[in-house]
Amino acid sequence: DVKVTQSSRYLVKRTGEKVFLECVQDMDHENMFWYRQDPGLGLRLIYFSYDVKMKEKGDIPEGYSVSREKKERFSLILESASTNQTSMYLCASSSLGGTADTQYFGPGTRLTVL
Amino acid sequence: RKEVEQDPGPFNVPEGATVAFNCTYSNSASQSFFWYRQDCRKEPKLLMSVYSSGNEDGRFTAQLNRASQYISLLIRDSKLSDSATYLCVVNIYRGNNNDMRFGAGTRLTVKP
Secondary structure, three states: OOEEOOOEEEEEOOOOOEEEEEEEEEOOEEEEEEEEEEEEEEEEEEEHHHHHOOOEEOOOOOOOEEEEOOEEEEEEEEOOOHHHOOOEEEEEEEEEOOOOOEEEEEOOOOEEOO | OEEEEOOOOOEEEEEEOEEEEEEEEEEOOOOOOOOOEEEOOEEEEEEEEEOOOOOEEOOOOEEEEEOOOEEEEOOOOOOHHOEEEEEEEEEEEEEEEEEEOEEEEEEEEEEE
């Protein structure tokens, strides 16, 4: 079974703090993604990466950065957390090739910024 | 206009009912289509892909209408365990990358 894990299920931070969200996948997938999910808005893509050290902006990259130093790990960084970044953050991975379409999600991190 | 639109529901149906969800998408270049299921406080998981010819998986039937740019999901003989949010997803291939667009989801509650 594909397994995608995220470092925390729940996180509470203060405005201005630097926040690291870690994601690890064990299926040797090339592609990794960070989304945020908010009620009524669905999943919105923040950043994605299709290879080590490669990153591409998604639809809402402002206020976020990412790091992919190893194939299995994709980190999302909030340089200075703000209250409008309170959300559910979901990491996903997928392979290249015939099954590239299927994204496997981690359990999510519910971040609250006070 | 959202790229993928779904009726948010909620749909409240009794056990055994048949229920159908529709989803419309705006980008005619969309090339593959999916339904994902998301349980409360859980991550989305792939339910089924949607093929042009329509496809069935047990009690679930998915259909695609490219001309009208909509996708449907039909659930027959609803079970309590079908209660979840169903996300419509469309995918556009862009070189190396898949650009997947998620709908906001349709919430289904199946009641005894």
